[in-house]
Amino acid sequence: MTTRRDDRPPGRPRPASYGRRPAAAKPRPPVDEGVSVLYGWHPVVQAVGNAERRLHRLLATENAAARLAAELGPLRITPELVRPNAINALLGPDAVHQGLYLEAEPLPAPRLDDLPDDALLLALDQITDPHNVGAIVRTAAAFGVTGIVTTARHAPGATGVLAKSASGGLEHVPFVTVRNLAEALIELGERGFTRIGLDSEAAVDLDTLEPRRPAVIVLGAEGKGLRERTRTCCDVLAKIPFTGAIRSLNVSNAAAITLYALRMR
Known part of the structure; x- marks a missing residue:
């Protein structure tokens, strides 16, 4: 004899939720490239x-x-x-x-020659971690940075994890994408920008500088630091004068300290 699993009258359909788990979300097509x-x-x-x-x-x-x-x-x-x-x-x-x-859609990206003559910029030398770049964007938005110069290669896209880490900063600080960072720094120098490279081995302490706008602060990847050609394109190399046992910081923290220490107007 067959035993029914419930006491529904014959012919009445079983409720949709009976004995079933909630349906999984249907997969959506992949996001278009460039979105x-x-x-x-x-x-x-x-x-x-x-x-x-x-x-x-x-x-x-x-x-x-x-x-x-x-x-x-x-x-x-x-x-x-x-x-x-x-x-x-x-x-x-x-x-x-x-x-x-x-x-x-990605936000419109200005060209290097679109930047105002009193700009304050950050330049990223092959910093590829999206969490770090996003945190730098957030800090840049807090300190009124005009734009962030980066290369098309060796840089994360302004989406996903980077955007989350930037916490809304992408809407306020545009990326200026260049083909070659050294050439971009040379061009900025010709326009009168003071080019400040952050280097933990530099002889000059950051808090001794008194730069004015326009200026660009150049940050290198953790571990590698600034590449040699990037270093030669800077007007001055400066370090954060640490006093404790640890002599290095996450690059996004270093960016925040540098922007606060210089406080360029």
Whole structure:
């Protein structure tokens, strides 16, 4: 004799949730090349609030969408309301997305000769870790840096992890992408920029400098530091005068200390 697993009357369909796990989020097609992916509260709220940023698609949980509307008012894009696992499926379970995922066009990138004559710049010499570059962008936005000079190669894209680490700073500090960093530094020197290379072995202490705008601060990758040709393109090499047992810092922390110590106006 066959025993029924429930007491439904014959012919009545079983409820959809009976004995089943919630359906997994359907996979979405890959993001088009050249589209920036932003996630998390600060990157998304800054991007949606930036009229210069063209938006493609916004996924949000119900709570995150309500919070976003409360922060910005009427939104430029209608969010697709989803469960958190739909965003997890796009980013992976370790991404701290806070219920927000945005696909958008990259911001317009100025050319080197578009920069004003009183600019304050950071130049990154093959710094490839997106967490570090993102933290540098956030610091640059806090100190009013005009732009960040980097190369097309040996640099992470302004999306994903970098954008999350920048915490909205991408909307305020543009990247100036050049083919060759040394040549860019030479061009800036010809325009009157003071080129300051940060070097832990330099003879000059950072706090003894009194530079004025325009200026560019050149930062090297952790471990390798500035490349030799980059060093020769700097007007001065300076170091942070450490007094403790540890004589080096994460490059993003070094950028913050340098910008505060120089406080160029």
